[in-house]
Amino acid sequence: MNVTFDIYTTIKAVLEILILWLVFYRILLFVEGTRSFHVLKGIAYLIIAFFLFQVLGLDTLNWLLTKIFAISVIGVLVIFQPELRQGLARLGQQHLFNVGLEESEMMAVCEEITTAVYRLSKNRLGCLIAIERELKLKTYIESGIAIDAKISAELLQSIFHTSSPLHDGGVISRGDRIVAASCLFPLTENPNFSKIIGTRHRAALGLTEQTDAVVVMVSEETQEISVAEDGRFIPVVNRERLISVLRDLLLKPKKGTAA
């Protein structure tokens, strides 16, 4: 009886810690990169100092920090008011465990990308668009120019126009936003491909070999549209096929190969 109770208590403790971990991790992810992150860091330093003063027996400083913490609750609410509002709004807008786009929103993104690549192909303009999935493309985003704009066919066309300073390199999109342009992608080292294809194709393959991103590209020379995933190209013959391939890869990522 005692053993069962102990196992149950342990499982309960582990479960509680796991849930707390998940909550704190989501909060830190949400706050990372915002100005609040630095404020939180400041608060963390104060908390560490508080415990240090107690251990070292520094009573005066300990008393001072105790008084500061006593009134800090209101201060925290005031400082983090915009983030609290944004966080609650986001919590209300989406499913609790899913931070991705709704299916209709993702289809809209696929439509915009498809429209853009077909227009670029028609105008003999090359492009390289990487669509981030589960694996973050942070390293590649940092190699480019930050944009953070809602994805649209017109914006993609503007970026890849030859007179645009952003047209070299690739675009990275996350959800329904273009995160960065002019990003550098790694080139494939696959000996079956490397000698016979251009740099743009090698970049598309290289990125998909190293991440789970999906890359849509247009060849400037042949006007051909290709989709790369997991180190290989998926044939695309027309607009409907492209939308179908993107839908299969982006809405059902676990199923892998598009038919």
Next chain:
Amino acid sequence: MKVTKAWFTQNLALKVIALVLAIFTWLYLNDEILKSLFTFPK
């Protein structure tokens, strides 16, 4: 496999901080050890 491997290294610092916070919070709420070591502001 790429995704599984990357999960462990992506945002590793945030995951560690979150785990430490979770354990600390749980200990504070459930265990008398922390309360006997430190005096917390009311």
